[in-house]
Amino acid sequence: MTQTSLEGLSSQAVEHRIKSDGYNEIPIASFNFFQSVLSRLWEPSAWILELALLMELFLGKDIQASFIVLMLLFAAINGTIQEYRASKVLNSLSTALKPLVTVKRNGQWLKRPSRELVAGDVINLKSGNIIPADVTILDKSIYVNESSITGESMPITRTKGSEAFSGTEIISGNCLALVIRTGIRSRAGRTSQLTIQSKAPGQLQILLGRVIKSLAILDVILIMILLLFALIRKENLISLLPFFAMLIIATIPIAMPSSFSVANAIEANVLSKKSILVRDLTGIQEAANVNLLLMDKTGTLTNNQTVVEGFHNFSSYSKEKIDQLALTAVDTTQPSQLDDALLTALSPACHLSVEAFQPFNPNVGYSTAMVNINHQERQVKLGSLKIISQETSQIIDESKVHGHTVALSLDRQLLGFYILKDQIRPDSVTAVQKFNRRGIKVIILTGDNHKSAEQTSHQIGLTGKIITKEAINAIKLKNNIAAISEVLPENKLDVVKKFQRLGYTVGMIGDGINDAPALKQANLGIAVNTATDIAKKAAKIILMKDRLLSVVDIVDSGHRVYQRMMTWTITKLVRTAELTLLLTLGYIFFRFMPLSLNELVLIAILNDLVTLVLGTDNTTITYHPENWNFKKMIGQASILTIGWTASALFILTILIKNTTISKASTLLFVFLIASAMLTILMTRTTQPFWLSLPSFAVCFSIIFNLIIVSALAVLGLGIPQISILSIINMLLITLSISLILDMIHVWINKYARKKVNHN
Numbered sequence: 001m002t003q004t005s006l007e008g009l010s011s012q013a014v015e016h017r018i019k020s021d022g023y024n025e026i027p028i029a030s031f032n033f034f035q036s037v038l039s040r041l042w043e044p045s046a047w048i049l050e051l052a053l054l055m056e057l058f059l060g061k062d063i064q065a066s067f068i069v070l071m072l073l074f075a076a077i078n079g080t081i082q083e084y085r086a087s088k089v090l091n092s093l094s095t096a097l098k099p100l101v102t103v104k105r106n107g108q109w110l111k112r113p114s115r116e117l118v119a120g121d122v123i124n125l126k127s128g129n130i131i132p133a134d135v136t137i138l139d140k141s142i143y144v145n146e147s148s149i150t151g152e153s154m155p156i157t158r159t160k161g162s163e164a165f166s167g168t169e170i171i172s173g174n175c176l177a178l179v180i181r182t183g184i185r186s187r188a189g190r191t192s193q194l195t196i197q198s199k200a201p202g203q204l205q206i207l208l209g210r211v212i213k214s215l216a217i218l219d220v221i222l223i224m225i226l227l228l229f230a231l232i233r234k235e236n237l238i239s240l241l242p243f244f245a246m247l248i249i250a251t252i253p254i255a256m257p258s259s260f261s262v263a264n265a266i267e268a269n270v271l272s273k274k275s276i277l278v279r280d281l282t283g284i285q286e287a288a289n290v291n292l293l294l295m296d297k298t299g300t301l302t303n304n305q306t307v308v309e310g311f312h313n314f315s316s317y318s319k320e321k322i323d324q325l326a327l328t329a330v331d332t333t334q335p336s337q338l339d340d341a342l343l344t345a346l347s348p349a350c351h352l353s354v355e356a357f358q359p360f361n362p363n364v365g366y367s368t369a370m371v372n373i374n375h376q377e378r379q380v381k382l383g384s385l386k387i388i389s390q391e392t393s394q395i396i397d398e399s400k401v402h403g404h405t406v407a408l409s410l411d412r413q414l415l416g417f418y419i420l421k422d423q424i425r426p427d428s429v430t431a432v433q434k435f436n437r438r439g440i441k442v443i444i445l446t447g448d449n450h451k452s453a454e455q456t457s458h459q460i461g462l463t464g465k466i467i468t469k470e471a472i473n474a475i476k477l478k479n480n481i482a483a484i485s486e487v488l489p490e491n492k493l494d495v496v497k498k499f500q501r502l503g504y505t506v507g508m509i510g511d512g513i514n515d516a517p518a519l520k521q522a523n524l525g526i527a528v529n530t531a532t533d534i535a536k537k538a539a540k541i542i543l544m545k546d547r548l549l550s551v552v553d554i555v556d557s558g559h560r561v562y563q564r565m566m567t568w569t570i571t572k573l574v575r576t577a578e579l580t581l582l583l584t585l586g587y588i589f590f591r592f593m594p595l596s597l598n599e600l601v602l603i604a605i606l607n608d609l610v611t612l613v614l615g616t617d618n619t620t621i622t623y624h625p626e627n628w629n630f631k632k633m634i635g636q637a638s639i640l641t642i643g644w645t646a647s648a649l650f651i652l653t654i655l656i657k658n659t660t661i662s663k664a665s666t667l668l669f670v671f672l673i674a675s676a677m678l679t680i681l682m683t684r685t686t687q688p689f690w691l692s693l694p695s696f697a698v699c700f701s702i703i704f705n706l707i708i709v710s711a712l713a714v715l716g717l718g719i720p721q722i723s724i725l726s727i728i729n730m731l732l733i734t735l736s737i738s739l740i741l742d743m744i745h746v747w748i749n750k751y752a753r754k755k756v757n758h759n
Contacts, residue, residue: 009121024132122176122178127334134166141157215573260565276550293507295442322415325415354369450486456483463480562626602669674734
């Protein structure tokens, strides 16, 4: 370095660089409630509802249009409230401290806030400091904990001329350093930018698209059939336009975003009582589908604490004597992570007298103690196996050693080395076992070397290959992998994307800055309680307590949401297909639309009011990853659709022969509402529907719906009037049909389960 650079920058130079480069901080967008609501009103799921809204306004259906507006606002505001709560908690967790740094300005050493640092500043760093920006070391070496950046659990030495990174901690040593990158240009800043670029596809948008596509295809076919018959019969096409519009509107899943929002919000509240913070409601709905869980090692599977596993003794000294010697070279005044591990593990009956002590010096690679043994002054060294073995002329091949090492020598004689390992969290093994029992594959991602990754995977009971980052692109669907070692932040992101391309629904658990991009990209990103702010802001869900088993609670919530949404989806497919088929076939066979526009509007509103509360329904937990198997949904929906539509046509035929068309239309209206309610009860369980009790809200909504329909029919409000006896008879007929359809539904599900178990 030149003398000029060591003198630091002038005030004018600092001002100029702050103007050009900005402050040394990673900008975090402040929460804006209004903007958050607007963003939720401008996304694919909202566009679909907004299209329906325009169509309703065009048809002059103000009531239906108002209902759609309420659904839109409910989904947007509910999601925003959840985001606001999470943002508020995160902000309270973030430190409000503004760290100071010693920097040379105008030739003088000053204390300035770290956010005011610029590239070119000369700063003084010492033990215990968090490095405030990316720097180049100018003179002495320092010992640095880089686990938050690299994932490597053991501290490393940064020597003169090498770089050290923002956000890492100096374990020991002091030095002068030159700031080379600040803010978003630093390594931590670049990592934070990766989180902005990364995002997993949403399950809701995918499902919405499939539902609409299937029903739209059915609509197009039916509309073409209607047009064809109208042309053949030379009937007025203009009179059919309102019904065509209603066919299209019936296709649009108006209540779907709101129903998902209710289901997710309920489970978010359940999880909050278990100290699990949900930042993004979509994380819950993804949890049931996760079949691959990528787990960062350091700070996630481990406590980020080191323990002594054993000692390889090359001498004739007893373990008691070895421990006595080692403790003389341990720093007890400012113990490092390694010192703490040795102090905890070593407990000799008596201690040797220390004449002089030099703490660990990263410039030499060891600590030194002068001790008195049998009235002789002896030198003890504790530190790098590579350096100490070279000094004693006893070269050890570290590549053959499992785990990290700390060597011990006495008067240039290598006595042996301690094997160190990361301390596994108490619940890590149990959690991994539970994930495996649920069919969730676990793979460790770590910045540690191959040997360390292998050791950790064995400790927690994982079997499979240990591969390095170079093999990421060669990963195949059937590869049995236990861990991927030596990964960088961009590697973790690549791993998530790779497995997503292979068809996995990927969960990611992490804690460091280096995990943030992968957490954002994963279908389900989970940050542990000790995670950095960047990691927490990238994750969809945050564990607020040091408990890895909480992830099982998240998966359980996901299963509950999945089952409720399965009920919603199948019910939507059945009642929409039933309604559109009935209108089309009724027009073809009987030359009139079997339902009035008022009845069609009421059917849409009343059905959506019930499906909206499905998010509260009682469920059972399944112990395997779920899959939005849309073909399977279509299959189940088709059976019920055929059964209900055939029954409706038969009933309509009888009614037309025995009553007026207007009364037949009202009775058909009652049948359609009742069949929709019973379809909900049937599709929410795989056993006979009377054996599974719905939630209070679902029961209340179904009963309320039937009462409203009966009242409208009896009083003749908006629809032709019929007698209460006719309504009771129609409800009994509908119930009888449902018992037959339910037997078929239960049998099909039982057969499907047997087939899955056999496979």
